[in-house]
Amino acid sequence: MSDAGVLSSLTAAPGSAAAAIASLGQVMFLGAALVFLIVTVLALAGVWTRAYAIDGRRWLVFGGLALPSVTLAALFVHAAPLDMSAPGPDHPDLPRIEVIGRQWWWEVRYGGANDTERSFVTANELRIPVGRPVSVALTSADVIHGFWVPALAGKVDMIPGRTNRIVLRSDAVQVYRGQCAEYCGGQHGLMAFTVVATSPADFEQWLATQVQPARVDDGFVRGYALFDRAGCPACHSIRGTMAAGTSGPDLTHVGSRRMLAAGTLRNHIGTMTGWISGAEDLKPGSGMPADRTLNGAELRTLAAWLLALQ
């Protein structure tokens, strides 16, 4: 498995909506292959054989009306009960999860006003406990985006002024890759995210860590000083510090995330350093200005501090 996570709907997570859709797909692929074969053979035979005095009306009634009607009716009845638009049951023991699409990253909110105990903001990575359906609220802060984790479920649009819902469920501990499906301008191609399905215990642990403000350790003062000098707080927040910008992703626990720049880069010291000093080259249009104030050593120190924000 790559760091980016499992993408394909053809390797759907056990227990997921994607798995149900995949088996529906298999039935349709077989049926389609059969129809395709019949029509192609009939067309080829029609061209290469002599004239037959067939009963045209019968062909129309059977081939044109009866066969398609019966097949389609059967397919409709088979597929109709699969209702994926219904919001999953809200579990009071799970925090509310909301994802807000932004050009070109994902703001992720856990908890919320009624659940301040478990309330925090993160970005580009969701965690869900395995074996249970998790309902996610979807909306957008700017243009229309599409929330799609192919291995877990179909896609749902994120529309300004509306809140849609999707249910995610994985019965296996696994990392999945999601991405924007609705064209949203410039860097639509580099707008991905990660969904980590963990054991319930690990999930609780993760929640407990995420609600904490940034860790204050030996490197904190120096790290934050560089962060501040480079102007980062104008756009980014780090809970527990003065940094409270809102136009970029929250960085309180940025070191715990698997990917950087909305699924564009693996998250490690090399990419973090590069991202700070050359975001415009790595993901042009991202809006993150390249830093020109820090020297090499300072860049590495800042990157190491950010990665230590676990």
Place this chain on the structure above:
Amino acid sequence: MTLPNSLPRPPDELAELERVWRPPCGLRRLTAVNNTYIGVFYLGTALLFLLLGGVLALIMRAQLAVPGNALVDYDTYNQLFTMHGSVMMFLFAVPAVEAVGMLLLPAMLGARDLPFPRLSAYAYWAYAVGGLVFFATIFVDLAPDGGWFMYPPLTSYEFSPGLRTDFWLLGIGFIEISAIAGAIEIIVGVLGTRAPGMTLDRMPVYAWAMLVVGLMIVFAFPPVIAATALLELERAFHWPFFIAERGGDPLLWQHLFWLFGHPDVYIIFLPAAGLLSTMIPTLARTPLVGYGWIVGSLIATGTISFALWVHHMFAVGLSHHWALLFSAASMAVAIPAGVQVSAWLATLWRGRVQRVAPTWFMLGFFATFVLGGLTGVMLAVVPFDWQAHDSYFVVAHLHYVLIGGLVFPLLAAIWYWAPMISGRLMSECAARWACGLIFVGLHLTFFPQHILGLAGMPRRVWTYRAELGLDTFNLLSSAGAVVLASGFAVVFVEILRSVRLAGKVATNPWRASTLDWLPMDNHATRSIPRITSREPLWDHPQLAAEVDAGQHYLPGVVTGGRETLVTSARRAVPLYLLRLPGPSWLPLLAGVGTAAFFFLLTVKWFVPAGIAAFITLVSLLRWVWDTEPESSGRRYPIGAGIALPDAASGLRAHGAWAVIVLLLVEASIFASLVFGSLLLWNAEPKLWRADLPRLDVLTQSAIAGAGWAASSAAIQLAARALRNGQRHRLAVAIGLALLAAGSAFYGSSLLVQRMAPGPADHAGAAIAHALLAWQGLHASVVMAMGLYVLARLWAGQLHARRRNTFDNTRLMWHFMTVQGVLVLLLLQVPYSL
């Protein structure tokens, strides 16, 4: 049965016919207006856009051939796919089917030309010039980058500042003009200019298909005309129709766009199906199985296609029940397609099939289109669509449908009908190479894209990561694109090699049964055939000789100029002679002027735009001035003892039919705006000023409504005065009507201003102003027509026997009144919510 005209014909009859229809030479060839010339120009331009759109696609496939490629950057790529989609849908597919219709319909129906040749020429020039300028934006980094369906808010002023989106709106404007002009030509041509005796049930299937398509354009294009107008208003004046924070709804665009977009797929496919239904019986040398079934299927497809649009929106968060309803409709549309495919297969089985160039393309159609149809059924299944939607699966599906459903039939048609135009066959060898390369290339390009989509590749991404398992199929797809392109290269070389506009052509190489294979010259057939069956050339082997000898109707020129027969809509009984206009610079000037005006307006060069508008207006007026020549009052013999007048009035006149089609278009645009109003008002009922006394609003509405009614009443008085020859009373009545209409509009606008906040404040207010603006646009056109009628009266060109100009204005006028009253009634709705 004796023929309509007897031999020998007068010696100078043919020479006169040829003189009247002689095409212009040299540079003046640009002034040609008859359907063979404009049709060839049109098709050639559409194919040029196919080539250009294809080149864009090749660059995209080169970019995606390997992961992390940097051949083009994201910004260029976004322009490339937006232009590719827009060019292929709007500048290739729709114009191509219209062009083929222009070329074939008059020939198949036994008409000398389309009923409004200058309208076709105008629409062509606006499209050609406008389309090329639109395409050129890609060279100056000004091409649109919002995707071909341009969803706001991405495409609104906040997220797409600059000119790019405006150019898209401009580009689609030209196709809107040419589509509506096409619909008028097609509907009036098919219903009104068929050869005598060609009753509806003897009409070629292709004509049925085009009639259905013409009617579909009338109802499908208006939603997108409304949507693009609203988006441009939002961009230019910040009227927030689609901005959620100010009461707008981004989904309003999607509803309107797909109300057009889905029928548009069938506007492209049904003509191709009609071509197949025409070619297959010829190739199989046997009549089409299930004529009635196929006509029924065409009508059913056209109707159902208006109930499918929401299947492009399954992911927007619909309720389960709505989704199921549209899912069922999307599946149901497969049934008429199944009927047609069965009928074609049965026809092939009943006959011994000629294995020639069109046959290969037809086989390519079957394999490709059926696969595209099957994936279409899969997409109609809601849960599956949630996975496949907006992924490469959909990209694969739509290319199978469009290349299978349009390009293969079109190529078959080009090889099949080329002899009708140029008098000689295109190369069989080239056809085999082209068909083979295109077939292999297309399946290699697009089949792997199904898998890519299911493997998680969204559409419209400019690059992808190496580790996601998408590399192999992308590389295969790009390799396929090269093969596909080489196939099209063969097509283009062969077309260039064999293109030629012959004068006289007398050939029927495939031994077809339809009238398009009668001996033809610039005047079409020498005489217009009398039709007694569905396969005239098979049932009546001497028909070609008789027609060419001048033994059927209208073997020469009777009114002194170009003319064709108008027959009754159902039974095709000759009614009158339609005098057709000849070559002219006016449609060219007006077309280029229109394109220039909108282009200059977009780049905000207002003075040159004003000049272009002036040139357009003057050419249009000059052209329209001649559209109602004085009738001689005589009856002219056309054969079989029938003598016809050279003009008609009332609802018999072809001009009135065109106005009715236009009014249907306008009514649909109005309906789209009403849909938008109700959607937006329903979301925000507390918008209107509650402190206005209800009675006050009602009174003011009633006064404005009375104004509209009074203007219509005055026009009725004018009609009576015209009938009685009272010139002064006529002028006074029209003056009163103008005054009443102007006051009614003024009253309506005062009302809207009192009731609603400013249009930039809130979407609900904006749509009220949009309704008002639409009524105002219609009213100003109608009032200009009123002044034009006065000018005709003053010039002595309007009297009791020359009154079509007045009658058409009257139709428009009453429509304006009805619409004006409806607007006022509609404005009461937000108060009742």
